[in-house]
Amino acid sequence: MNGSARGLRLALRRNPLVQLTLARLREFAREPEAVFWVFVFPVLLTLALGIAFRDPDPATGERYIEFLLPGLVGLNIMGSGMWGIGFPVVQARRQHLLKRFRTTPMRRADFLAAYGLSRLLFLVAEVIALFGFGWLFFGVAVRGSWLALAVVCLAGSLGFQGLGLLVAARPRSVEVVSGWMNFVMLPMWLLSGTFYDWHRFPAWLHPAIRALPLTALNDALRAVANHGAGLSAVLPETLLLLAWGAVSFALAVRLFRWT
Amino acid sequence: METRAHEGQGPAIEARGLVKRYPGVLAVAGVDLRVRPGECLGLLGPNGAGKTTTVEMLEGLLRPDAGEVRLFGVPWGAGKDRHLRERIGVQLQESRFPEKLKVIELVRLFRSFYREGRDEEEVLELVGLLGKRDARSGNLSGGQRQRLSLACALVGDPRALFLDEPTTGLDPQARRRTWEIVEAFRAEGGAVLLTTHSMEEAARLCDRVAIMDRGRILAEGSPGELVEALGADRVVLLEAEGPVEAADLADLPSVRRVTRRGEGFLLAVGEIAPFLPALLERFAARGARLRRLAIHQPTLEDVFLELTGRSLRDDGAEVARRAAREAAR
Numbered sequence: 001m002n003g004s005a006r007g008l009r010l011a012l013r014r015n016p017l018v019q020l021t022l023a024r025l026r027e028f029a030r031e032p033e034a035v036f037w038v039f040v041f042p043v044l045l046t047l048a049l050g051i052a053f054r055d056p057d058p059a060t061g062e063r064y065i066e067f068l069l070p071g072l073v074g075l076n077i078m079g080s081g082m083w084g085i086g087f088p089v090v091q092a093r094r095q096h097l098l099k100r101f102r103t104t105p106m107r108r109a110d111f112l113a114a115y116g117l118s119r120l121l122f123l124v125a126e127v128i129a130l131f132g133f134g135w136l137f138f139g140v141a142v143r144g145s146w147l148a149l150a151v152v153c154l155a156g157s158l159g160f161q162g163l164g165l166l167v168a169a170r171p172r173s174v175e176v177v178s179g180w181m182n183f184v185m186l187p188m189w190l191l192s193g194t195f196y197d198w199h200r201f202p203a204w205l206h207p208a209i210r211a212l213p214l215t216a217l218n219d220a221l222r223a224v225a226n227h228g229a230g231l232s233a234v235l236p237e238t239l240l241l242l243a244w245g246a247v248s249f250a251l252a253v254r255l256f257r258w259t
Numbered sequence: 260m261e262t263r264a265h266e267g268q269g270p271a272i273e274a275r276g277l278v279k280r281y282p283g284v285l286a287v288a289g290v291d292l293r294v295r296p297g298e299c300l301g302l303l304g305p306n307g308a309g310k311t312t313t314v315e316m317l318e319g320l321l322r323p324d325a326g327e328v329r330l331f332g333v334p335w336g337a338g339k340d341r342h343l344r345e346r347i348g349v350q351l352q353e354s355r356f357p358e359k360l361k362v363i364e365l366v367r368l369f370r371s372f373y374r375e376g377r378d379e380e381e382v383l384e385l386v387g388l389l390g391k392r393d394a395r396s397g398n399l400s401g402g403q404r405q406r407l408s409l410a411c412a413l414v415g416d417p418r419a420l421f422l423d424e425p426t427t428g429l430d431p432q433a434r435r436r437t438w439e440i441v442e443a444f445r446a447e448g449g450a451v452l453l454t455t456h457s458m459e460e461a462a463r464l465c466d467r468v469a470i471m472d473r474g475r476i477l478a479e480g481s482p483g484e485l486v487e488a489l490g491a492d493r494v495v496l497l498e499a500e501g502p503v504e505a506a507d508l509a510d511l512p513s514v515r516r517v518t519r520r521g522e523g524f525l526l527a528v529g530e531i532a533p534f535l536p537a538l539l540e541r542f543a544a545r546g547a548r549l550r551r552l553a554i555h556q557p558t559l560e561d562v563f564l565e566l567t568g569r570s571l572r573d574d575g576a577e578v579a580r581r582a583a584r585e586a587a588r
Contacts (some may be wrong), residue, residue, distance in 0.1 A: 013367060013370075013371065014370070014371050015371060016371040016372050018371070019367060019368045019371040020368065020371075022364070022368075023357070023360060023364065023368055026359065026360060026364065027357050027359050027360060030359040030395075031359060092357075095354065095355040095356075095357075096351055096353050096354035096355065097354055097355065097356065097357070099320060099351060099354060100349070100351050100354040100411075101372075102320060103318055103319075103320065103344065103347070103349035103351070103421075104344055104349075104369060104372040104373070104415065105341045105344040105345045105372050105373060105374075105415075106372040107341075258320075259320065
């Protein structure tokens, strides 16, 4: 029993994917600023907006916080997916750590998968923190299935990780990658209906807005959380998110600069 | 393993006709070199000589524009790159580790990339960092970080080691320790290629030294051979106050060569006894005064100076010379 436990420990120690993932988790957990922006800030934002808009709309009887919360989850998945990949990749490139890794037999796939895996672990915590907070403080319930919610979050995270990796594929400085990150995310902040319904924009803009990954994520999260939609109802959005992820990931791997 | 049986025969590291161009610069202009197992080759040259570019081609990080690299007889890009990477250890001069990760975590991370390798703690002990096992890499001194880097290069139990200026910035004690580790690695049959601009390091560690400047290897041999090839028993550095030209010095007894060196002259001299009185006499005859006179046994530094006309360390000299040439036009 003791022997097999030690055997497992050693196997985990010698597994590059496990070690790379652990390194990501440790780096994140030991960075107080990152923990703040990913966990504390969204909760504070929810708290502030939830208090400001706590009363139901007299016309529809709906509360703004119910509409807002899924949007904030979507926004958070976008931010943490993109920054969580983009920032550390560029940092490692700038410090020549990527180059150093290239001199070892480390597989590219392990390296990239470790980023994805560590993000997914955080994703669970982020989503639970936000919905849990909304439920505890404002009584916002998730009406649809948790499975559908999990699948949508997963697809969203993978989509934005792909996009984050693409943006981070070449820059050598944190300043440059920050600029590109904001350039990519800003239109979605404005257009994708996080804080207000995107249908307010003129109709000719709708196809473009609908194609944005954050729009798909927000719409799918609202459908599940607010309207109790099942997995099949949000399949188009889920597939769109996965497509964003797959295309940008494929491009990123082709463009990726190790030095 | 089958491959190990072959190891003793062929070179561990071999490069032929390496060329690398960057826009407007020929960074490496045809380099050939070989390192056998158990041997240490030093690439010696100033910054910008093409050392790092050469080493990165050897390590399979850069693709040469022309020429070929083989490690243990296997070229890069022949579908066996991973196999080659299992067998080399690389220390990059400028690479930094994530500051928040602990020493043991980083060594363990690197160990996990290799199928076979050494125990992490044993390697830390070897480089003298076991006491810093649980320190974060961001809290290490420069010298400790260099040794951590060496530990990460050694943990995969490599057969060839590439070290880019491994002791730059180390205190004398850490320096000696690094040298001992490299010597032990060689003694066990490992091949070492190191770049340095420390003459002392090259003389101490290297079986052979290749002197590199402007993308070419100017001379290669054991430190002793290179110094001997200078043909000087002594090197004399002097500065004159008054009308003394190179021609006035060249015909003095025992003088083999005279080179202008900044404000003074550098002389390669055979027997010193007949030279000195004749020198003083010549100065007296010209009415010149000897402002400075230094005599030393020739070193690799003199070899370098002789070959390139500049010192290993003063990177500013080339710039100054170019500026002077421009001004003279």
